[in-house]
Amino acid sequence: MLTKIRNANRLNELLFLGGLSLFCFALTILRHGYSDTKAFLFLNWNLFLAFIPWLLTTWLIIHPKIQQNKIIVGLVICVWLLFFPNAPYILTDLFHLRLKLSMPIWFDLVLILSFAWTGILFGFFSLWDIERILSKYLKQKYITMVSVSLLFLSSFGVYLGRYLRWNSWDIIQNPFGLAFDISDRFLNPFAHSRTWGMTIFMGLLLCILYFSFKFIKKRE
Numbered sequence: 001m002l003t004k005i006r007n008a009n010r011l012n013e014l015l016f017l018g019g020l021s022l023f024c025f026a027l028t029i030l031r032h033g034y035s036d037t038k039a040f041l042f043l044n045w046n047l048f049l050a051f052i053p054w055l056l057t058t059w060l061i062i063h064p065k066i067q068q069n070k071i072i073v074g075l076v077i078c079v080w081l082l083f084f085p086n087a088p089y090i091l092t093d094l095f096h097l098r099l100k101l102s103m104p105i106w107f108d109l110v111l112i113l114s115f116a117w118t119g120i121l122f123g124f125f126s127l128w129d130i131e132r133i134l135s136k137y138l139k140q141k142y143i144t145m146v147s148v149s150l151l152f153l154s155s156f157g158v159y160l161g162r163y164l165r166w167n168s169w170d171i172i173q174n175p176f177g178l179a180f181d182i183s184d185r186f187l188n189p190f191a192h193s194r195t196w197g198m199t200i201f202m203g204l205l206l207c208i209l210y211f212s213f214k215f216i217k218k219r220e
Contacts, residue, residue, distance in 0.1 A: 010058060010061065010062060013125065014058075017051075017054070017118070017121060017122065017125075020114075020117075020118040020121070021047060021051070021118060023114065024043070024044070024047060024111075024114050024115050024118055025044055027110070027111045027114060028040055028041050028043060028044060028111065031103055031107065031108075031111060034102075034103065035100075035102035035103050036102075037102055039100065039102070039103075040096070040108070040111060040112070043090070043093060043111070043112070043115045046086065046089065046090050046093065046115065046119070047090065047115055047118060047119055047122075049083060049086035049089075049168065050086045050087040050089070050090060050118075050119035050122045050123060051122050052083040052086070053080050053083045053084045053086070053087060053122065053123060053126040054122040054123075054125055054126040054129075056076055056079060056080045056083070056126070057076075057080060057125075057126040057129030057130060057133070058126075058129065059076075060073065060076055060129065060133060061129055061132070061133075067133055067136065070137075073133060077130065077133075080126065080130065081150070081153070082168045082171060083168050084123060084126070084127075084150065084154050084157070085153075085154045085155075085156075085157025085158050085160075085161060085168075086119070086123075086161075086168065087119045087120060087122050087123025087124075087126070087154075088119070088120060088123055088154055088155070088158055088202070088206055089119070089157075089158045089161050089162065090112075090115050090116045090118075090119035090120075091116045091119075091120070091158075092158060092162045093112050093115065093116065094112055094113075094116070095162075096112070097109060097112060120209065123154075124209075124210055124213055127147060127150065127151075127210070130146075130147075130150070131143050131146075131147060134146060147210070148207060151203055151206040151207050151210060152199065152200075152203035152206075152207075154203075154206060155198070155199045155200075155202035155203035155205075155206055156195075156199045156203075158198070158202055159194075159195055159198045159199055159202070160178075160181070160182070163194070163195075163198075164181055166178055166181070
């Protein structure tokens with residue numbers, strides 16, 4: 001496996017993201033030890049969920065032969081899409097930033113932003129992998145449209161998770177309840193202004209961040 005990761009030029013990325021994840025974990029352990037509270041330990045679970053999309057696309061990248069099977073690629077992308085919103089979702093954990101006597105607020109700010117940044121990297125790196133895979137089937141202009149659509153779909157998923165408390169696996173545990181909440185917001189859009197307000201503006205923010213990364217990459 002390590003050889004395949006190295007051959008796919010993914011080893012440095014793995015080490016970098018792994019290092020960032022360990023740094024984030026260390027911050028929560030430090031906070032737990034200093035304050036003797038479990039506040040923000042949940043961020044480790046959120047980061048693990050953000051890691052799954054990157055794991056899925058990395059699996060495809062290090063197995064080029066599998067990419068030739070459209071059915072498998074399609075299934076993996078569907079599963080990827082279910083977990084992809086978990087990456088930008090960590091940005092909304094800034095809602096939990098409060099002045100707590102147990103810890104300086106600047107430390108909690110650094111802690112949450114570290115998790116959010118690492119989650120965003122997992123998400124964007126995996127989206128780049130999706131673009132790379134789709135480039136075998138689509139022209140570049142269509143790939144850009146797909147990426148923008150996925151980012152807005154992701155922001156809708158962030159809303160479902162943050163405000164309606166749906167999880168990625170609820171599509172199996174409670175598919176009818178999830179389908180009802182989603183369909184209701186499409187059938188009665190004016191009754192759910194917060195849904196579409198957050199979806200649009202979060203989507204715009206994700207697009208700004210994503211294409212900023214792409215411009216930086218091109219500049220190099």
